[in-house]
Amino acid sequence: MSLEMKNVSHIYQKGSAKESYALRDICLNVNEGEFLGIAGHTGSGKSTLIQHFNGLLKPSSGEVIVDGVNINGKEAKNRLKALRMQVGVVFQYPEYQLFEETVEQDIAFGPRNLGLSDSEVQQRVVEAMELLKLSKKLRKKSPFDLSGGQKRRIAIAGVLAMKPKYLILDEPAAGLDPKGREEFLELTAELHRQGLTVVMVSHSMDDIARYAQRLVVLEKGSIKLEGTPQQVFAQPDILSEIGLGVPMLTSLLLELHEKGWDVRTDLFHPEDVKREILRELARRERQGGGV
Amino acid sequence: MIKIDHLTHIYHKESTNQEVKALDDVSLTIQDGEHIAVLGHNGCGKSTLAKHLNALLLPTEGTVEVDAVDTANEADLWTIRQSVGMVFQNPDNQLIATTVEEDVAFGPENIGMEPLLIRQRVDEALELVGMTAFKDKEPHLLSGGQKQRVAIAGIIAMRPKYIVFDEPTAMLDPQGRREVMETMQRLNKEEGLTVVNITHFMEEAVLADRVVVMEQGKVILVDTPRVVFSQVDLLKRMQLDVPPITELAALLHKEKNYIAADIMTIEEMVNALCH
Amino acid sequence: MLGDITIGQYYPSDSFLHKLDPRTKIIAILIYMISLFVVNNFYGLLGMLLISILVVMISQIPIKYFFRGLKMILFIVLLTVALQIFMTPGTIVWQWSFLKITEEGIKQAIFMGTRLVLLISITSILTLTTTPIALTDGIEHLLKPFQRIGLPAHELAMMMSIALRFIPTLVEETDKIMKAQAARGANFDSGNIVEKVKALVPLLVPLFLSAFQRADELAIAMEARCYHGGANRTRLKALQYTKRDLFVAGICVCMALLAICSRMI
Known part of the structure; x- marks a missing residue:
């Protein structure tokens, strides 16, 4: 079982004068249970890539395959929602997506959209909060009265409550102070230890190097380097050419x-x-x- | 010279109905031409301190003087704000106009400068931050680093003596961070501006003449970066970042005492190892 | 999910119209609009049509680009035409059950349709040839005389220009929030109206909260840059009338006079 991209290309404004490749012939495998790091600059295609994983964007050509099923293909039509929910995506600064009156209701938004029963939704909320080390006392509180770090945890819990198999995090530590960064990087590693397949996207080589088992470097919409952190860092010339450094x-x-x-x-x-x-x-x- | 004398700031937190001491008896003197970095966690009071330097906030107790003018003096408010410019964290939320050059002109327009002089100042400021080629562009089309450079130009155009940077790179990618730091360094070294940089990043603090470490509204350490960063244990206890190279130096120093514990750059480390 | 939305749709060029003072353009267009309603026969309307064709040509805006802007309002024009054709009483030329077309109706429809198209063409020429900032400047200056009776001209202009600055930022943000909620299974485009409105809550709440925060931070940043209202404020680009503006003013007076005369034909 894996999350797979087969020759995925994505073209923006196809057919117009401004036509440009955001992704070009991406072949990528996220194996179940691994911690994959994706590094690249702003504009390298990172965020376009992430949105392909759960079908928010459709490839111009190529296939995105979740556990053997092409999510944009015919056989996925009937269970598209369920398939997409296999892949949880946490975007940058996720705290800005909170909207409900209480923490509990906000985390329940995802599971409710899946059409689960009330008791099941409740159970998922409890589990997700535990996983993110959110105290039970917070359940009835308004998310907007909490600190930035807690808000971010609630947002991640909201994604985890849908029980994805693959969790994709875009810059989970962005904009935090060193203590907060450490906290969220550790949290990411902890979720991986709990059995989730984690893909962490970041422009910080130092952060990725610490946790990722495998590393993909993206540049101008193509995969430039791939391998263990050791293998990738053994190519400092290419990395500094991209401007990522080691x-x-x-x-x-x-x-x-x-x-x-x-x-x-x-x-x-x-x-x-x-x-x-x-x-x-x-x-x-x-x-x-x-x- | 900015003189902060026994500054305490207390504010009333509405959600919990409590009084919070954001700054607690802070004293610090910032010399002309100096580059100072202020390090500390979110909520340690460093942003509150920054807002006192140009009278966006006023002391509950104590005084802040900019070139011997008390910031509490309402008559001098605009002189102080012109003299102490401020660059904020979110690049989007400080650009006001629909084109780059109009934005840079915003400050000078507010202080009633002659249009011809504004033109001259805007051109100079854009040149200084390397954004001349973008002068007719709309701000939302720029990268984060470019937006911050425009924000800096907007301050420069008012010809301030001091620039306070309030976590200017926190929301930027490595490229943007480099652009902003290079600009900051140039303003300090070449243009002689006094720079106060409030930051989490130790790579930035290393560039300063002096580093101020804050915790819970108090200044707990003021010294050169070398002295501050060699106190690896203290910084780690505070959960502040330590440059990896300094951390390594501290580790090696315990084994081989000829390797100094206060090494801050790769070059110094190579020299220490290959002497 | 949201495409490129161009607001203010300025088209950069160096034409005579682009160089004109925004105040002149706004007043000229007001005069044109009034003239458009003064003329009451086909000769007058033809004259107005010729003027607007001339204006489009002078503006150097590619015809394709210009018509793309008009496409958006095609529906309103068709609706007006249809209403006029079928609803005007008079000599019947064609009838099918309750639908009837009258001679007067056809005349009215052509008249109103043309007026509407010309009205919109000429206003879009204004926004196509004037930068948003020049436009707000122009409005601020024109409203200044009303400041004495309590109209906050400067504040209005400042609000408009900040709105223009932040529309693209908020569009981008809306897009981000929509994607984040879609990743949690939110559905924005199916269901009945009640469901659709309900589905907007997860979008609008975060959007408003962040807009308030932006406003807060922006206010502090403006204060830090010595902003204290419109008093004693100067401008980088001060508006200045030139010979060009005088020339256009003359033409406008002629146009208005001709429009009045055309009624006598």
């Missing part, structure tokens, strides 16, 4: 490597980099050269 400590290792140090250049955690540098320092000491 995590700070990876560039340190690259610089050391250029000076003749025998170090790996695919690490980015301070602890890992420390170990790698100490190992090389020790080797150099043994050889009597260098330090």
